[in-house]
Amino acid sequence: MTDQVLPEKVETTDVDSAIAYLKDKFPSAVSDDTRDGYSGVIVDKNKLVDVARAIRDELGYNYLSSATAVDYHTLGEPDSDMEMVYHAYPITGGGALVFKAQTPRDNPEIPSLVNVWPGADFQEREAYDLMGIRFPGHPNLKRILMWEGFLGHPLRKDWKEAYYEEDHKPFSSRWPSGNVWRAEEKNAYGKNVRYPDDFDLSRLNDVSEESLYEGLGLGVDVQAIEGTMHTDRLVVNMGPHHPSTHGVFRMVITLDGETIDTLEPVMGYLHRNHEKIGERNTYLHNMPFTDRLDYLSSMGNNLGYALAVEQLMALGPRWNPPSYRAEVIRVLMAELTRIVNHLWSIGFLLNDLGAFFTPMLYANNEREKILDFFEGVAGSRLMCNYVRFGGVFQDIPERIHSVQNMVNDRVRDFDSMKFLTELVSERLPRFLDEYEYYLSENEIIKARCINVGVLPPDEAVGYSAAGPLLRGSGIPYDVRRADPYSIYPELDFDIPVGERGDIYDRYTVRIREMRESLRILRQLLPRLEATKGESVAGTNAHTPRVPVGESYGRVENPKGELGFYVVSAGDAKGTQNPWRYHVRAPSFINLTPLGRMSHKQKVADVVTVLGSIDIVLGETDR
Amino acid sequence: MADLNLNELHDTEFPLPEQMHGNVAITSLSKLYNWSRRSSMWPLLFGLACCAIEMIGTAASRFDFSRFGMEVMRATPRQSDLMIVSGTVTKKMVVPIVRLYNQMPEPKYVMAMGACASGGGPFKEGYNVVSGIDKYLPVDVYVPGCPPTPQALLHGLITLQKKIDGQSLANLDDVPWYGVGPSEPTPIPILGPDIIDPRQMDTIRRQAELAALGQPIGLRALPDVPVYKPKPKKAVAAAAVVEEVVVDEEDAARVMELRQAALARKRAYDASKS
Numbered sequence: 001m002t003d004q005v006l007p008e009k010v011e012t013t014d015v016d017s018a019i020a021y022l023k024d025k026f027p028s029a030v031s032d033d034t035r036d037g038y039s040g041v042i043v044d045k046n047k048l049v050d051v052a053r054a055i056r057d058e059l060g061y062n063y064l065s066s067a068t069a070v071d072y073h074t075l076g077e078p079d080s081d082m083e084m085v086y087h088a089y090p091i092t093g094g095g096a097l098v099f100k101a102q103t104p105r106d107n108p109e110i111p112s113l114v115n116v117w118p119g120a121d122f123q124e125r126e127a128y129d130l131m132g133i134r135f136p137g138h139p140n141l142k143r144i145l146m147w148e149g150f151l152g153h154p155l156r157k158d159w160k161e162a163y164y165e166e167d168h169k170p171f172s173s174r175w176p177s178g179n180v181w182r183a184e185e186k187n188a189y190g191k192n193v194r195y196p197d198d199f200d201l202s203r204l205n206d207v208s209e210e211s212l213y214e215g216l217g218l219g220v221d222v223q224a225i226e227g228t229m230h231t232d233r234l235v236v237n238m239g240p241h242h243p244s245t246h247g248v249f250r251m252v253i254t255l256d257g258e259t260i261d262t263l264e265p266v267m268g269y270l271h272r273n274h275e276k277i278g279e280r281n282t283y284l285h286n287m288p289f290t291d292r293l294d295y296l297s298s299m300g301n302n303l304g305y306a307l308a309v310e311q312l313m314a315l316g317p318r319w320n321p322p323s324y325r326a327e328v329i330r331v332l333m334a335e336l337t338r339i340v341n342h343l344w345s346i347g348f349l350l351n352d353l354g355a356f357f358t359p360m361l362y363a364n365n366e367r368e369k370i371l372d373f374f375e376g377v378a379g380s381r382l383m384c385n386y387v388r389f390g391g392v393f394q395d396i397p398e399r400i401h402s403v404q405n406m407v408n409d410r411v412r413d414f415d416s417m418k419f420l421t422e423l424v425s426e427r428l429p430r431f432l433d434e435y436e437y438y439l440s441e442n443e444i445i446k447a448r449c450i451n452v453g454v455l456p457p458d459e460a461v462g463y464s465a466a467g468p469l470l471r472g473s474g475i476p477y478d479v480r481r482a483d484p485y486s487i488y489p490e491l492d493f494d495i496p497v498g499e500r501g502d503i504y505d506r507y508t509v510r511i512r513e514m515r516e517s518l519r520i521l522r523q524l525l526p527r528l529e530a531t532k533g534e535s536v537a538g539t540n541a542h543t544p545r546v547p548v549g550e551s552y553g554r555v556e557n558p559k560g561e562l563g564f565y566v567v568s569a570g571d572a573k574g575t576q577n578p579w580r581y582h583v584r585a586p587s588f589i590n591l592t593p594l595g596r597m598s599h600k601q602k603v604a605d606v607v608t609v610l611g612s613i614d615i616v617l618g619e620t621d622r
Numbered sequence: 623m624a625d626l627n628l629n630e631l632h633d634t635e636f637p638l639p640e641q642m643h644g645n646v647a648i649t650s651l652s653k654l655y656n657w658s659r660r661s662s663m664w665p666l667l668f669g670l671a672c673c674a675i676e677m678i679g680t681a682a683s684r685f686d687f688s689r690f691g692m693e694v695m696r697a698t699p700r701q702s703d704l705m706i707v708s709g710t711v712t713k714k715m716v717v718p719i720v721r722l723y724n725q726m727p728e729p730k731y732v733m734a735m736g737a738c739a740s741g742g743g744p745f746k747e748g749y750n751v752v753s754g755i756d757k758y759l760p761v762d763v764y765v766p767g768c769p770p771t772p773q774a775l776l777h778g779l780i781t782l783q784k785k786i787d788g789q790s791l792a793n794l795d796d797v798p799w800y801g802v803g804p805s806e807p808t809p810i811p812i813l814g815p816d817i818i819d820p821r822q823m824d825t826i827r828r829q830a831e832l833a834a835l836g837q838p839i840g841l842r843a844l845p846d847v848p849v850y851k852p853k854p855k856k857a858v859a860a861a862a863v864v865e866e867v868v869v870d871e872e873d874a875a876r877v878m879e880l881r882q883a884a885l886a887r888k889r890a891y892d893a894s895k896s
Contacts, residue, residue: 150815187842188842190757192751192752195829247671248669273748364683
């Protein structure tokens with residue numbers, strides 16, 4: 001059933017020779033990034049599109065993982081205050097080619113890469129929205145997370161919000177001096193708002209809605225009607241309050257009859273300023289915030305962030321890598337998280353297909369068992385906040401209580417290793433067999449999923465799709481194999497891929513991934529027994545000393561590739577906050593091909609297409 | 623829902639012959655109304671953020687809030703009685719939330735689930751975050767937690783039922799929807815340069831006037847307060863040595879009496895158990 005498709009190393013150049021090739025081909029436009037702790041090349045923005053094309057076509061770095069902006073205001077050189085950072089990878093596996101384009105801060109403008117990588121679409125819109133960089137050549141450069149008409153670009157370093165207190169936490173109002181006033185008490189409106197000084201109440205209008213419908217070609221063009229009858233196009237708004245959008249997601253759909261003509265995702269309804277808050281927090285402060293990104297797989301988010309910061313910490317002195325037991329526990333948690341997430345996503349995909357709640361309730365029943373384990377180990381069911389820099393929060397306890405806040409409950413008191421062993425070797429495999437028996441060959445599911453929402457493999461790569469969406473399209477790209485981290489190289493597992501790239505393939509990829517996760521978990525059990533008693537706590541977990549530099553840590557989260565781009569500017573004794581903290585959210589970027597996949601589909605199918613991408617809004621909007 | 627239990631419905635103010643217990647109930651109109659309303663509290667199928675996952679978990683088989691008459695989650699506000707605001711309320715989202723609230727028929731209740739909906743939570747300082755749904759809508763029950771466990775949510779729902787039990791039809795403050803005339807809808811916020819609550823227009827105007835006089839717009843001047851400084855440790859230690867231990871004999875005797883009474887109660891309880 002599982003086809004052994006490991007990414008083979010084909011003729012792609014390694015990073016060093018790729019950089020040499022670029023410098024040779026574009027001698028005036030490409031130069032090394034010589035800043036301390038930085039890697040990659042800086043590309044002249046006027047040549048950016050040509051260089052990007054060469055990187056994609058000639059060097060084989062054809063997968064754009066992340067594109068993000070950094071504001072170096074008051075930190076870097078005055079004429080290049082803003083920077084776009086791109087991380088490109090070969091789809092066959094290997095390290096990143098990092099290239100950057102710089103632009104002055106007073107008139108930030110960088111050519112758009114949408115024509116080279118369509119996956120840059122939303123990421124450039126985000127950079128425009130939050131940083132104010134314009135991208136000439138972008139077909140639809142509108143705000144994406146905030147509403148049209150919002151004042152300013154919030155991620156700029158000199159932009160202050162209404163409840164702004166200080167640049168760095170802990171705020172002096174709380175600790176150590178602790179006076180009684182907080183920023184919100186000084187706000188005259190009693191709300192988290194701030195209006196411009198020249199605020200004109202007489203010209204008050206809400207333009208956020210009108211801008212959505214621009215360019216949709218609504219209304220009937222009477223001139224175009226010749227002889228035959230045309231139907232008027234209809235706009236349907238799905239969301240932000242809709243039972244099938246998996247949260248507060250909105251789609252503006254134009255319909256021709258019952259067929260979808262265009263679909264535009266509208267997001268930002270859960271944009272809770274993760275990155276701006278993260279840049280004020282200390283490094284460890286951010287760990288519980290990562291839980292709330294993809295709130296179904298908090299353990300995986302913790303791991304990705306820890307990897308990014310650990311990469312930087314490893315450059316400095318006094319760094320102790322995590323112990324072997326800590327690595328085993330991290331992988332254990334990451335794989336359990338994958339099962340938790342896939343159970344949930346398949347349950348809700350079937351909900352969207354009309355199998356109302358029964359499959360979801362069955363899946364949730366098993367999910368609760370894993371949550372019990374999380375609760376016993378980390379102390380919380382959902383927001384685990386478990387991974388620390390250089391280790392994990394605590395070892396797996398001897399016994400766990402299935403409901404942690406009922407510690408005197410003797411009935412649900414288990415030996416943790418026995419509980420885990422039974423879970424991964426009996427209960428979950430049996431459940432998966434049963435689940436598949438009822439669902440996989442179901443006629444209705446097949447009729448509604450096969451050849452619906454197809455994403456061809458070359459487009460999946462171009463759109464920077466990740467996770468089951470990419471693998472469902474037949475691309476065996478998995479960060480655990482392509483760019484391994486932790487102890488994955490020594491573990492034996494396959495990467496399931498689909499054939500057609502439709503909804504059914506994504507569904508089967510998820511089911512098979514759960515089986516592979518169980519396979520990994522069964523390999524971890526003897527390792528856990530063997531390393532019993534080893535320390536798991538990170539040595540400098542609470543006061544990390546993070547040297548200057550940049551890092552990009554990425555993990556294969558259940559929803560796809562989750563990356564954290566962290567820039568550290570702090571000296572070892574000064575402020576310990578990330579200068580830039582960016583999340584490459586798979587749920588966000590996987591939505592880029594949604595319009596393409598839904599084109600010419602029926603309106604009832606768009607819900608299942610969305611369900612098969614498996615988004616979670618905490619991560620989409622951040 | 624459980625079978626109709628007439629004992630539950632019967633108002634104990636009215637005496638009833640013993641043989642009629644469970645067959646006949648005499649009750650007040652308020653109690654009948656409250657009983658029927660609290661026993662079929664239909665929440666709006668509406669999730670905002672992380673808390674929604676725990677809300678679904680509460681609805682699912684393990685915790686199952688249909689035991690309390692809440693199994694019917696309605697996707698349309700027009701059929702629901704309770705809005706569980708489950709997650710961070712952003713400025714962009716508060717506009718549809720207020721609109722949904724206005725579309726719910728009365729009587730309607732709002733529950734703020736979790737830290738974010740109650741007061742902004744960990745994301746409070748964010749530029750797009752509303753620090754608590756109670757800035758816009760009247761909240762009946764707050765459930766703390768980040769996210770609240772299913773047990774905590776169930777406790778919040780039971781608390782809401784208790785609140786409904788205490789409402790009286792005779793008191794229009796309790797049940798304003800039985801008053802004369804239609805209720806006023808909550809004004810829908812406007813997305814301008816920042817979110818604008820139409821109810822605050824006067825404040826905004828006054829602030830603009832103050833700004834013309836040179837005061838920073840939107841800022842309230844606060845009096846200076848003394849900054850707390852912890853005592854140096856040495857001085858504290860020295861003071862402890864000098865201080866004499868004064869025993870208030872009367873007080874000590876009272877405490878001893880209370881302790882012994884508590885001990886006697888516990889013994890009596892243990893004896894009754896065994």
